[in-house]
Amino acid sequence: MKASITAHKDFTVANIDPRLYGSFIEHLGRAIYTGIYEPDHPSADEQGFRQDVIELIKEIDVPVTRYPGGNFVSSYNWEDGIGPKENRPTRLDLAWHTSENNAVGIHEFANWAEKVGTEMMLAVNLGSRGLDEARSFLEYVNHPGGSYWSDLRKHNGREDPWNVKLWCLGNEMDGPWQIGQKTADEYGRLAFETAKAMRAFDKNIELVVCGSSSPMMDSYPDWESTVLDYTYDTVDYISLHMYFENNSLHMYFENNDSNATHYLAKAEQLEHYIETVAAVIKTTKAKKRSDHDVFISFDEWNVWYHSREQDKAILEGADGWPQAPALLEDIYDFADTLQVACILNTFIRHSDVVKIGCMAQLVNVIAPIMTVEGGPAWRQTIFYPYMYASRYGRGTALNLAVNCERYDTDFATQVPYLDVSCVQSDDDGSLAFFIVNRHASEEIEFDIALEGFEHHTVIEDKVISGYDLSQTNSPQAETVIPQEGTRISLVDQRLNATIEPLSYRMIRLSL
Incomplete structure (x- = not known):
């Protein structure tokens, strides 16, 4: 199969906000405790943070991290996490x-x-x-x-303010699972x-401001319309969340390649x-005759389905109220690698x-680490x-013309095999191409015309290819890794x- 691509220097989408490659840390499962924070770990620093985890996070170069939730924030009292640790209360997280x-805290x-080296993105409890x-x-x-409050911060050991710029007004307030769920009018007004x-x-x-928790919500997209009608000129972003499932691949088809092509169309x-x-x-914006711009903060997204059955007992209360149990610990496979690349x-x-994005989450809980x-x-x-998108996807996005064969699914039509x-x-003018072949059995030979560019050297070419779709990594062996x-x-x-069938490729060109 062949494909042709044209990249023109003057055909651009936008300058990318680096925060597009952010992440998320919630008080959920082992994201914090035994994730980023484990005072008794051999690598822990003087403040109890795992330095081995810090080094892996630095590899990705995460520009912004959302905290403390997530669903957790909707019944959270932030004051519980300040002052001497021995005086802090234990609370039941609903x-x-x-x-x-x-x-x-x-x-x-x-x-x-x-x-x-990450910017804080803090959420307040509107539940x-x-x-x-x-x-x-x-x-x-x-x-x-x-x-009163600033002097209390000083008393608790922090003299200077943190000057956090980015604040979330609650979390998923449209969701019936949310503590303090509200109608669009109730939430919009608040x-x-x-x-x-x-x-x-x-x-x-x-x-x-909170947008829809999923495009599957009955209230979508009326929720966005109502909430923005209340808040448009007072907010900068509306949040969207989406998780991707592929239960059929593993439960019914057992590594069926053609079903993976279906999955990657999501x-x-x-x-x-x-x-x-x-x-x-x-x-x-037009209705309000506003000169203000609102953008999208896609501050929860990832693949999530592997762990749902095993988590039911804890979430339904069969184990009481455990402290930092293993929850949402999806072990990702090679098919998920390709899906994340397409996202x-x-x-x-x-x-x-879309100016802000937060992969949910960063460590242990549906996480890359x-x-x-x-x-x-x-x-x-x-x-x-x-990692490759965060490192090399900062600059100006190009509007590519892609000509390749396409396919249909029961939920999408004319899906290009080459994504x-x-x-x-912006730093050195280099070009980075991020490429996925969705085809189950055919390699794709692609030709990229570089119009208006003067790039003449391939400086990096990484491929993740040839693995069984169900292949995973583990503490014993990181098997799915990039090759030259x-x-x-x-x-x-x-x-x-x-590019081989069902493969990922990242190519960088220099001036």
């Missing part, structure tokens, strides 16, 4: 039916974020609490001093008043989701409207497409290469 000892998370909690939390975190109060403190912070649903909400934003390509191609308590940290199969995005670096690419040439501004 979201995940576990106990939370609050050994990690805002001070600890901020210290970890500084070590990792069981509301406006007053939000303004107090903001004052505690961002005010220099001379007020979010507007909370945003107004937070902006009275600092008009320059960035605020994220990024088309993501594309439709983004475009629909972008249209709602545009319509609301990231979709975000890059829509970087004009896993840990063994007291043992090693290791990379899941999905680590690599995330590709391209970014030109072959069969590639760059002559007279034309790049020619071949």
